[in-house]
Amino acid sequence: MKQFTTIEKLDTGILYTLELASSVSVLLLAFGLIVSRANVLTKGAILTDNLIMQRIWAVTQCVGIDNTPTKVPQRS
Numbered sequence: 001m002k003q004f005t006t007i008e009k010l011d012t013g014i015l016y017t018l019e020l021a022s023s024v025s026v027l028l029l030a031f032g033l034i035v036s037r038a039n040v041l042t043k044g045a046i047l048t049d050n051l052i053m054q055r056i057w058a059v060t061q062c063v064g065i066d067n068t069p070t071k072v073p074q075r076s
Contacts, residue, residue, distance in 0.1 A: 024064075025063070025064045025065070025066075026064075027064075028060040028061070028063055028064030029060075029061065029064040029065070031060055031064075032057055032060050032061045032064065035047070035053070035057050036057070
């Protein structure tokens with residue numbers, strides 16, 4: 001693999017992208033969990049009457065779930 005430097009750089013870029021997507025998805029899902037819990041504790045004051053927060057919550061959860069890789073390949 002050392003003789004194919006372009007392939008090695010591409011491989012490194014792909015692994016970096018997958019790890020970044022995994023990290024970002026964890027943060028987005030954690031944000032959604034915090035907002036959901038805060039919504040329960042405030043008896044629906046955060047998401048029930050606030051259309052903007054409903055959309056932000058929905059988008060972050062969709063992006064977080066879609067970006068979660070099932071398995072990030074490890075370098076050997």
